[in-house]
Amino acid sequence: MPAALLALAIGAFGIGTTEFVIMGLLPDVAATFTVSIPTAGLLISGYALGVTVGAPILTGLGSRWSRKKLLLGLMTLFIAGNVLSAVAPTYGLMMAGRLVASLNHGAFFGVGAVVAASLVTEARKASAIALMFTGLTVANVLGVPLGTALGHAFGWRSTFWAVAGLGVIGFAGILALVPDLKADENPHVRKELAVFRRPQVWLALLTTSLGWAGIFASFTYIAPMMTGVAGFSEGMVTWLLVIFGLGLVAGNLLGGKLADRSLMPAMYGSLGALAIVLLLFTFTAHGQVTAAITLVLFGVAGFATVAPLQTRVLSKAEGAPAMASAANIGAFNLGNAAGAWLGGLAIDGGLGYTAPNWIGALLALAGLGVALCSGALDRRPQLVHA
Template identity: 60%
Template sequence: MPLALFALAVGAFGIGTTEFVVMGLLPQIAGGYGVAIPTAGLLVSGYALGVVVGAPLMAVVGARVGRKRMLMVLMGLFTVGNLLSAFAPGFGWMLVGRVVASLAHGAFFGIGSVVAAGLVAPGRRAGAIATVFTGLTVANIVGVPLGTFIGQVAGWRATFVMVAVFGVVGLLGIARWVPVLPRPEGVDLRGEVAALGNPQVVLAMVMTVLGFGGVFAAITYISPMMVHVAGYGQGAVTWLLVLFGVGMFLGNLVGGRYADRALMPMLCVALGGLAVVLALFTVTAHDKVAAAVTIVLVGALGFATVPPLQKRVLDQAHGAPTLASAVNIGAFNLGNALSAWLGGVVISAGLGYTAPNWVGAVMAVAALGVAVWSAALERRAPARTSTPPAVAAPAPRTPTHH
């Protein structure tokens, strides 16, 4: 594996930790600020909406600055946002800190995906993207549980200080190992924006919003669901998040491997399986063992969609993928924000802590429908998608193995 991919994965580890660790600390943060748990859930929605806004904004800035330098700037912004969250005197300032940190998220994964794809041979691009996202999945196995444990023992503010340290380490790794890649010829901001108009790019982003949004509908409220429905103690939430991270890690590997072989079939299988598992979660959430197994499956099936969705956007955006890639990361988080909000709505309506699972199942079914539609349109117009995609970064002269 090129060290540059490792450096990007380190940055992804820090981002993944701050994105997901809040879920295990919602009760503590809510209690610390004296707000209701659904209100504390705005820290998830606010972060996600910040990604939606920040992804295209930062990608446009990055088009002028250069990819390596922009990745370093993004990690610096991420670090500042987490420090602000750590020392926020009130809930409003905490939310501001989350939004500041989130502005780096979408562009980091968007630009990082393009850089990663340009570092390997064409047939290994989905695998390279999956390697970057491995940092995000490992964060759920190591970073999130560690942050949750620290938050429960030393207070949630200490967790965000820890995350800020991860940001510094990621910045140093990028500075040391990520190469300065030459800008592709003939690609400008106008071309990047035009690539967003490709109907298949739009459909891929809709799949992203609905599909991964289904995961967040359930996982955002995993702590109260497992404590009040499954009967776990609050301390067990840490280990349940580890299981979720293990599922994400495995799903990411499978999605990365098979997306290079059969992208759309892989995507349809993952979305269909996710819909079924989320629907079953409304039942299995009442049993400790069944709930734990279901959490692994939600993570695996949910994250199996990430490499194929990201590669789908890169392929369909052809020679101008940077903005589209970043916007697609924003689409992931738009789905997260929408589903977290809907989950809070159904809980506040008195439908119980398992109700968000139904929200997620419906979203996954809708994503599957869009995927089938997209594949059908592609079969009807093969000439429009048969041109080999060009990634806006040169491939190495010899394949780089990782």
């Protein structure tokens, strides 16, 4: 595989780390700014909303740039946002840093996938794209736990300095290794936007948002749940995130294989499994062994949804894959924001740190319901095109 893919994977690793590492540092950040944990959780919602807004806008605005220039600009935003987070003296500036860092997320993965595919032969395009996205998966196995451990040892600000450093390495790698691929000579933004007239595209995006709202309702508050309910020490959070990350890797691979075999059953099964696991987590979180086992299953079920959800929206967006792909990344993150907010409301309402689990289960079930409706429309094509 071309060395340029390594540069893209490093960028993906940094982006994945900065997105998720805040979960393990939430109590520390809350203490620094003297805010409640649910208020600190809004830093996750803010990032997710930034991805939702930034993905389609930057994809459209950058359509006339060379792809290398656009990737370099996106990594510059990433570095600047993480530096601002690292030095932020107030909660408001911390939120601003998260927002700046988030703007690059959706466009980077959308453009990066196009670049990765262009670097290899037709027969290896999927493998090249998968290799770039491996950076995001590995971030959950290594980047998040290591970033959490670094933050606990040297303060949470050190984590954001380290992530900014990853951005610098990714920038240098893209500058040195990625060829200067030109943008499309005649980008058709209107054609890309026209895909949003299709009801099935909106149903696919809604399914993505609801499913991932279920995941983040729980995952956002995983650190206080594991320490305050299951009784783990703060130092164990790092290792719990490691086993969760292993579950993510397994779930990602499983979801891809199942989606290749039969897309809609894979979507129904993964969303249903997610709802069941989250409901069980409400009860199993009270014991250390059961909490750890359920956390792994949560990772498997959560990331088993990714391939079916992404494939579904692309299958309904024929002719406009770039904008639809960016929009679905935005939908993932809109779900992240909504889930974190709803979980925080439950905690603020005095329902306890396990309440986000059953709220997440209900959201996953809602996503399953939308997916079932969308599948029913597939069997009645005359309604789809009406």
